[in-house]
Amino acid sequence: MGWLGGLAQPAGPCPATGISTDPTQPINSVRPDRRNTFFNWWNPATPPPYDNRVYQLYSVSPRTGQGRAYFEYTPYQQPDNLETVFLSGSADLPANGWELLAYNLGYTEQGQPRPAGAPLPYVVLYHRFTGLLRVFATVAEPQQAYTYHYLTLRFAAGQGLTTKSGLLNRVAAPATALLDAPAGLGAVLTGVGRHLNQAGKWFVADFPLEYDPCTCLFRSELEIDVMAMNPTMLNLPRVTATGPIAGLLLSPYGAENVQDSGSMRGFPMLGYQGQTPGSLLTTGYYDVAAASQQRQRLNWLQATTHDPALAMSLDSAAWFWLRASSADQRTGSRNFLSPAFLQDPRTERFLNGLDYLTVGGLSTNLPGTGVVPAQQPNAYAQTGSRVKGFSQPTDTLGIIRLATPGAVTAPAVSRYPYYNEVLGVLSLLRRPTVQRQVTTVRDADGHSRLRYRFRLPADLAYALNPAAGLVVTDFRAALVVAGSSYPATLPPGDFATYEAPLPLSDDPAGPVQHLVRTAYVSAGCLPDQVFTLDGPTDCDGFLPAGPVSVKVWVQLRRPDAPDAQPVLLVASYPTTVEDTNDPLPAAPSLPTACTRLLPPQPAAAITTLCASPAYREAMRSDRAVVAEAAATIAVLASAVLAYPNPTTGPSPSNWRYPPLAACGSDYSTR
Known part of the structure; x- marks a missing residue:
């Protein structure tokens, strides 16, 4: 489409209202009294000798009842703080997409001390180009020592609240369709970090959010609980991939290192508070964090596949990312995320084995000679990393409560967010359906093979948040399938790229599946394509x-800042597989001519979805969790480890897989 081309989201039931919380030019035409003329979070107006490096706070001692005013360095000015050292000397700037949701430093908006002060000072920010919510909090006067703290983000209950939104859908998986919202209010997003036990030391948690285009039609509220704990051990081992996926762990260091006390710098964990397993999702804080973590997986990748060339190929791609960012910082070349960078085959190779990645959008303080770069918020998920949560006695340090931004306004003014726009960037509205047909064919040597044919019969239905201020310039997608053994020679057909191993247990030497995918195709052309894969x-x-997923590659740009970095979003969504005996269309595979840019769903379609019983049921806060029936694993042969596909329903009663003499006829993928 080129730099000037792109598709924006048509106005739907929840249009953007144009709020800006930049205190140098605040805008809020809906609630002028809530224009942020009160607080500059990155450059507070404090006199020498502090020179805009500290906040002024007010607290009341729980022991004496006496109030006191004091100064504390901002989260960007604490180089001795392991929690926030990654931000040292930088700032979360409005020009780079940061907005203010809420804060409490002990003073009213008019500068008067609050009667209770701020026993738990906090600042809540939001990055509208990547959909990350960032929470800073600290303890004004520590009462006792703790080992760890954690922050949980959840939907609030009670007080007449009966609905939620899809905002926290990512608790179910790295990428979750809107109508696949997890049931009830039990699922929470939790950020864990090592507690420093010093007054005024900020801790931070980042939470990746999903876009719900129906948010403004209902009332819901968010609650951030800040807790402290003294566990004897923080146990986060990987668990079986066939267990319930109820949450995600976000760590800048990856699952292999989270028990290292030196790396507890505030990695967020998403999942049910307690013992529920989940999968690994990482916030890297730096643009090169994903590359560093990919390099740490090389030995495991080689041990799993016994393919040194594959590991070296990933290593080369990771170094490509590292060198691009490093060159930007040294020379100001701005190569990272440039069009040439994104078109380089090493970029696509690097994304193999990542189920989720979002990064980009910076325009101010981009790297250059002598310039301290703004740190780039990003999140990524690695295929197959599973973790288990923790369960330890905890103490409450404080609670932050606010209306869900963009939702029906809460009656309490104090809960009204300054940036009261719908959050999130892009949402797949429904789980995609993939048609699958299996037939028996004979190759040129007369050997029998099973031929698998896959097709998406309908366009991917997605919505783009108009408040994000982005337009889609490229939307491609690929099919990914899981198989039973490492394909040293890729199977004949269209699945010509090896993605990653998928562990089936927490044993490093245990069984794995292997993922292969098609090439990325313009998503607007998908319904015209049939993808084939021939078995052995x-x-x-x-x-x-194993399961079938759709992996999307989306590039977006900021029309208001032509020189800004593009935003890259890569996400792998589960699908529902429908087996069919009906012949699939004889369509050409992997066309080069079709480049139709898939548009977002029209406003009328989104409005209809928001009013549908399916949406209302998905977002009902008291919807019960339904236990999934145990999947039946059938065996094709003793050498084949079949994997239960939780995304598919029962096969049609008239479906029969064709027999394959070499492997027997008792064949099922479920």
Whole structure:
């Protein structure tokens, strides 16, 4: 589409209202009394010798009842703080997409001390280009020592609240369709960090959010609980991938290092408070964090696949990312996320094995000679990393409560967010359906093979948040299938790229599946395509016995800042597989001519979805969790480890897989 081309979201039930919380030019035409003329979070107006490096706070001692005013360095000015050292010398700037949701430093907006002060000072920010919510909090007067703290983000209950939104859908998986919202209010997003036990030392948690285009039609509220704990051990081992995926762990260091006390710098954990397993999602804080973590996986990748060339290929791609960012910082070349960078085949290779990544959008303080770069918020998820939560005695340090931004306004003015726009960037509205047909064919040597044919019969339905201020310039998608063995030679057909191993247990030497995918195709062309994969002539080759997913590659740009970085979003969504006996269209595979840019859903379609019983049921806060029936794992042959596909329903009663003499006829993928 080129730099000037792109598709924006049509106005729907929740249009953007144009709020800006930049205190140098605040805008709020809906609630002028809530224009942020009160607080500059990155450059507070404090006199020498502090020179705009400190906040002024007010607290009341719980022991004496006496109030006191004091200064504390901002989160960007604490280089001795392991929690926030990654921000030292930088700032979360409005020009780079940061907005203010809420704060409490012990003073009213008019500068008067609050009667209770701020026992838990906090600042809540939001990055509208990547959909990350950032919470800073500190303890004014520590009462006792703790080992760890954690912040939980959840939907509030009670006080007449009966609905939630899809904002926290990512608790179910790194990428979750809107109508796949987890049931009830039990799922929470939790950020964990090592507690420093010093007054005024800020801790931070980042939470990746999903876009719900229906948010403004209902009332809901968010609650951030700030807790402290003294566990004897913070146990986060990987668990079986076949267990319930109820949450995600975000760590700048990855699952292998989270028990290292030196790396507890505030990694957020998403999941049910307690013992529920989940999958690994990482906030890297730096643009190169994903590259560093990919390099840490090389030994495991080689041990799993016994393919040194594959590991070296990933290493080369990771170094490509590292060098691009490093060159930007040294020379100001601005190569990272440039069009040439995104078109380089090493970028696509680097994204293999990542289920989720979002990064980009910076325009101010971009790297240059002698310039301290603004740190780039980003999140990424690695395929197959599973973790288990913790359960330890805790103490409450404080609670932050505010209306869900963009939702029906809460009656309490104090809960009204300064940036009262719908949050999130892009949302897949429904789980995609993939048609699958399996037939028996004979190759040129007369050997029998199973031929798998896959097709998405309908366009991917997505919505783009108009408040994000972005337009889509490229939207591509690929199909990913899981198979039983490592394809040293990729199977004949269209699945010509190896993605990653998928562990099936927490044993490093345990069984794994392997993911292969098609090339990325313009998403607007997907319904016209049929993708094929031929099975082996015996039972020892790659058989697609596991789940099928759709992996999207979306590039967005900021029309208001032509020189800004683009935003890159990569996400792998589960699908529902429908087996069919009906012939699939004889469509050409992987066209080069079709480049139709898939548009967002029209406003009328989104309005209809928001009013549908399916949406209302998905967002009902008291919807019960329904236990999933245990999946039946059938065996194709003793050498084939079949994987239960939780995204598919029962096969049609008239469906029969064709027999394959080499492997027997008792064949099922479920």
